Amino acid sequence: MAEKVIKKSDHYEVEPWRMTGYIHQQVMNDAAIQKIMQDKMMYLTWMHKQEAGRCLPGYTKEELES
């Protein structure tokens, strides 16, 4: 099922009413949201740098048929 989302200062957020039944939202200010976005971009960029310079070989025909 598609989430109901809102767009807020450059990122998507679930509509808060969806978070009132089972799991509740915690106290979190915009700086904390910005920090998560910063950490995420840093981590993904770093991960990309680890892998982007090489190409993983696929299976050989023999391996596939074995």
Place this chain on the structure above:
Amino acid sequence: MEILSYKKFYEDPVKKGEKVDDELSKDCYNVFACRHKFCREWCPDYVEEGNESYTSYGYHTGLLALSRGNGDLSEMKNAYIHCLECGQCELKCPNTMFGGDFYRVTTTTVDLVRKMRRDLHAQGIDYDGFEEVQKTIDDFKAHDAGPDEDLTSWAAGLDLPFEGETMMFVDYYNAFQTREVPIAAAKILKAAGVKFGILKHPHITTGELYETDEDAWVDAAKKNVEALKEAGAKTVIIVNPHEYSYFIKEYPRYVGELPFDVVFITDYVNDLIKAGTIKFVKPYNKKVTFHDPCSLNKLCGNYKAPREIIAALPGTHAEIEDPVLQWKYCCGNGVSSAFRKALPDVSYKIGVRRLKHANDVGAEVLLVACPHCKDMFAETKTKSGINIEPVHILEVVAYCMGIEV
């Protein structure tokens, strides 16, 4: 910049023989259900000990088990002390990294660990080695109750006023154990022509107290904020990154929005360098690398200023790593020094790993931006014989400015 991110339901204590709060149990299930264990692979304690009970996953799962009636609270006696409160797990956890900003629900391991140490202590269940930690708390409390002159004796001869729009906050660790750090900070600011003051009586801030007696710690926090306000502070410069994390992440929880800006010393000094107010007159011809303090890099997302300062040092050859790679490391002290006191052997192994890594990148000096890192690495260097010198970045800035510290 205040970073607020916490769960109200952590305030309900977990008590022996009583049902665990439903919210807490569901929250622990969120971590249990993930099982990616990204938290585990880079947890400095897990890397040394290989025990999954001592990871974010383990801490949450253990509590979940307790909430389902499996086990007893006293079995957790020695579990939560294994956390350095470095924050790696909570930022790398998919619950935070890939869903936290969307759902406004994150993994908050550091807070959970502090809460559980507190809850266990309140019921007389203290980890082995707690006496050492209690001794530190008592010493620091004695400083707080002692004469004002002792608290500012590190600043003797510096002629600093006890008021000002810009105030430098110096914690007890810096004031008593690593005086060279606040002295370097004060001399740098003075040489750059910054008018600033210090508190006549700063109150206790240590993390060991925070996770043992929250009320006493919060009481001191309120007094610090009040005293800084009364001194006329519009900007407060913090010299210890542990305290910086408390000021921007914890204080606003208890005292509301702070009536002044909080700036970490490396950011302040970096701005002065960029503005040309700090001028270097001497080269520092060394091969250096930099250790990001967990409290700055992981807990506060602050990593740029030390890198820019190092890049500006004349003559210095720097091999500086990506801050993400540094999420893996801790000096071994922990954001609350309880870890180092209760688990000196694990602490030492974590320190050795970091020093060896600094050696591997070919550095002769390991620059740090935290007094606890400096002390921890100095001890590890002596014990291990690994030939790399831990030096505080402010001492090098002062050196290049031609200042004697």
